[in-house]
Amino acid sequence: MSVPSSGPAPLPGGAGAGRPAISPASSQELLRAVDARREDAVALLAELVSIDSTNPNFIGVDRPAVIGGETRCNEVLLEHYEQAGLETHWVARDPERRNLVGVRRAAASRDNASGSPSPVAGRSLILNGHIDTVAAVEPDRWLCGSPWKAEVRDGRLFGLGSTDMKGGCTAMWLAAQALSDLDLKLAGELQLHSVVGEETMEHELGTRACVRAGFRADAAIVTEPASLPEPLTISPIAAGNWHFRIEIDGLATHCGNRALAIRPGGAGDTIGVNALEKAVKIVNWLQELEQQWGFSKSHPYFMPGFFTLLPGVFHSDPGVPVPYYFSNRAEIQYSCWYPPGQPAADVAAEIEQFVLAACKLDPWLAARPPRFEWVNNWPPASTPWEHDVVQTLVQAHEAATGRPVPPPSPAHPVAFGAASDASFLEDEGIPSVVYGPGDLRVAHCRDESIDLDEVVLAAKSLALCVLEWCGAAP
Ligand SMILES: [Zn+2]
Numbered sequence: 001m002s003v004p005s006s007g008p009a010p011l012p013g014g015a016g017a018g019r020p021a022i023s024p025a026s027s028q029e030l031l032r033a034v035d036a037r038r039e040d041a042v043a044l045l046a047e048l049v050s051i052d053s054t055n056p057n058f059i060g061v062d063r064p065a066v067i068g069g070e071t072r073c074n075e076v077l078l079e080h081y082e083q084a085g086l087e088t089h090w091v092a093r094d095p096e097r098r099n100l101v102g103v104r105r106a107a108a109s110r111d112n113a114s115g116s117p118s119p120v121a122g123r124s125l126i127l128n129g130h131i132d133t134v135a136a137v138e139p140d141r142w143l144c145g146s147p148w149k150a151e152v153r154d155g156r157l158f159g160l161g162s163t164d165m166k167g168g169c170t171a172m173w174l175a176a177q178a179l180s181d182l183d184l185k186l187a188g189e190l191q192l193h194s195v196v197g198e199e200t201m202e203h204e205l206g207t208r209a210c211v212r213a214g215f216r217a218d219a220a221i222v223t224e225p226a227s228l229p230e231p232l233t234i235s236p237i238a239a240g241n242w243h244f245r246i247e248i249d250g251l252a253t254h255c256g257n258r259a260l261a262i263r264p265g266g267a268g269d270t271i272g273v274n275a276l277e278k279a280v281k282i283v284n285w286l287q288e289l290e291q292q293w294g295f296s297k298s299h300p301y302f303m304p305g306f307f308t309l310l311p312g313v314f315h316s317d318p319g320v321p322v323p324y325y326f327s328n329r330a331e332i333q334y335s336c337w338y339p340p341g342q343p344a345a346d347v348a349a350e351i352e353q354f355v356l357a358a359c360k361l362d363p364w365l366a367a368r369p370p371r372f373e374w375v376n377n378w379p380p381a382s383t384p385w386e387h388d389v390v391q392t393l394v395q396a397h398e399a400a401t402g403r404p405v406p407p408p409s410p411a412h413p414v415a416f417g418a419a420s421d422a423s424f425l426e427d428e429g430i431p432s433v434v435y436g437p438g439d440l441r442v443a444h445c446r447d448e449s450i451d452l453d454e455v456v457l458a459a460k461s462l463a464l465c466v467l468e469w470c471g472a473a474p
Contacts, residue, residue, distance in 0.1 A: 026184070026472070027399060027464055033178035034460045041174045041459070042157065042452055044080055046150035048073050048131075048166040049159035055132040055199040056097070067096050070196040073131045073166075074100035077194050080173050085180040086192065091213045093205045094196075100131075101215050102192040104176060107185035107473035122188025122471035124217035125389075126430065127176075127462060128207060128421055129169040129224075130198030133161035134444050143447045156449040163438030167450040167458075168223030169194055171437055174459035175466060187471035191215055198421055201378060207421040211428045219389035219431045219469070221462065222422045225438025228413075229303070231454055232461070234397060234405060235416035235434040236390045237301045238423065239337040240344055240380035245373040246282060246355070248365075250275025252318050252328035261326070269364050272326040276316035278365055279330035283311050285358040286334070289351065299339045301385070303413040309351070310335045333375075340380035348374050381422040383431045385414070389469060390433050396465035397435070400457060418443075435461070 053069035054061055077100055081088050086102030106122055136147035144151040147160035157167075172192050179186070193215065195206035226235040253261065253272025260266035261273070290309045297307040313333035318325035338347040352372050359365035383390060385408055394405045408414040416422070417440050422432035437454035 026182075026467070029182055030178055030184070030463050030467065031400065031460050033181045034174055034456060034463055037174055037177055037181070038456050040177070041170050041455060042152070044076070044173060045157055045162065045166055045170040045450075045455065046152075046159075047076055048169065049150040049157065049162050050148050051076070052148050053132055053161065054135055055197065057197070057200045057202065058135045061135050070132050071096070071098045074098055074194050077131075077169065077173065080177070081192060084173060084177040086176060089213075089215070091210045091215070093209045097196040097205060099196055099206055099210050100194040101210055101213075102176065103215070104179070104186060104190040106187055106189045106470070122186060122473070123219070123469055124189040124191070125466055125469050126191045126193055126215070126217040126220035126425070127172040127466075128193045128195065128220050128222045128425065128432075129165055129172055129436070130196070130206065130421065131166070131169060131194050132196050132199050133164065134199050136160050137444070137446045141446060147448075152452065155453060156451055158447060158449040160448055162450040163225050163440075163448050164443035165224050165436060165438060167438045167455045168225065168436035171455050171458040171462060172223055174456070175462035178459070178463050179466065184467065185473035186466070187473045188469070189217065190466050190470055191217055195421065201376065201419075203421060203424040207424050208428060211425065211430065216428070217430060219387075220422070220425045220433075221389070221393065221465070222420050222425070222432055222434045223436030223458065223462070224416065224418070224420045224434050225436055225440050225443060226416050226434045227439040227441070228417050231439070231451070232397065232401070232435065232437065232458060233414055234390060234393050235414050236381075236383040236385060236387065236432075237299075237340055237414065238381040238416040238418070238420060238434065239302070239307065239339060240342070240347070241378040241419050242334070242336040242338065242344060242347060242374065243376040244334050244336065244348070244351070245375055246279075246332045246334070247371045247373070248275045248279045248282065248330040248332075249368050250278060250326055250328040250330065253326045255324045255326070257326075273364050274326040275330035276327045278362070279314065279316055279332055281362065281365070282355060282358075282370060283314070283332060285355060286311070286351070289354045297339050297342075298410075299341075299415070300410060301408045301413060302339070302410070302415040304410050306413075306415065307337050307339055338380075340382040344377045344379070348372075378419040379423045379427065381416070381420065381426055381432060381434075383426065383433055387431050389431055392469045393433060393435055393461065393465050396468060397461045399464055400460035
């Protein structure tokens with residue numbers, strides 16, 4: 001676990017790393033080059049949003065109806081990558097779901113005396129974005145008539161995936177295009193990864209597949225919508241997420257036996273036990289644990305009380321959807337955020353032990369404890385705030401926005417409020433930070449939208465960061 005820096009941020013890279021410093025003039029030129037491509041960027045984003053690239057493995061999605069959408073988006077991006085002078089590569093563990101990698105090679109330099117290639121002086125960087133989306137929420141009720149009808153209203157582009165995260169994918173291209181328009185040569189390699197399968201944690205098909213195909217770098221920026229506490233928050237850290245299921249047994253009986261089952265003088269549990277009400281007890285107990293976590297779990301990069309337990313699915317019925325029987329089975333599914341640095345297994349054990357201890361208060365549950373299934377763990381992400389790539393991005397963001405970035409603290413939390421592929425890039429040994437346009441509060445919602453100014457602003461920071469991190473070739 002990292003701690004916030006107390007002093008001024010160390011100056012990263014640049015001339016200190018043996019490369020020519022980026023002149024303020026070329027920075028200003030780069031910002032203007034991004035602005036000059038604004039309309040192209042809006043057109044690209046609209047085209048990407050108009051293609052249905054719903055993740056084919058998303059729960060409830062008809063795979064044959066949507067398969068190929070991710071690849072079609074990447075085919076559109078391929079044309080744009082090539083226009084930006086990037087070398088393009090397909091990476092496809094699943095031929096129906098192709099990742100696109102664009103590479104801007106480090107400028108070749110030859111040693112003057114020997115004529116042999118000299119070592120590359122710059123550092124390499126990946127810009128990573130996912131091209132899949134979640135399934136559309138209430139597709140018949142979208143403001144613009146359809147989730148895939150991209151429409152600009154009041155400076156915002158509406159449509160599924162606009163915020164999460166075709167806006168980020170567009171900003172990545174816009175940054176690369178601006179560098180190309182100025183014919184700026186980089187001392188280190190820049191890679192753009194447009195990946196599939198993020199929304200269902202299919203990192204083996206998407207982000208990891210690209211890295212394992214050899215597209216590695218010294219650091220990565222994942223351009224997800226890091227929007228809290230303010231737009232374009234630099235987020236080098238994210239919580240882990242456990243998805244778990246609890247199953248509770250009851251004993252079915254006719255509703256006419258209700259009094260016998262619950263009133264003094266009746267036969268109690270031998271007549272019937274309503275699993276639904278036992279499950280409600282468990283929800284209440286886990287709300288108690290969640291309250292305790294508000295005090296027991298904290299991290300200086302997160303807002304106070306971030307680590308929570310959400311009961312997102314609750315199901316109980318007696319086998320038919322009518323209320324005339326006691327339910328003999330209930331199921332609750334949770335999504336739980338836990339702090340980086342805490343082993344996932346410890347968090348799971350803590351939750352299980354808390355519930356099982358509380359169950360001792362209830363004779364039925366004490367005798368028939370609920371069953372836990374630990375469905376899926378999305379690991380946390382954590383790169384230190386002091387890391388060069390984070391500090392380079394801080395400087396780039398300050399230069400692009402004209403606003404200082406305060407050091408992280410509970411008052412200025414910098415944690416990304418969702419899961420992302422940064423976790424898997426870090427697991428591959430690539431320090432990563434989340435930074436991109438969009439607003440998490442409108443992601444996975446009806447009428448998802450993005451502020452177009454933010455897409456352009458993100459591209460400016462990204463372009464400056466690439467130039468500073470990779471270095472300008474002499
Ligand atoms: Zn996303």
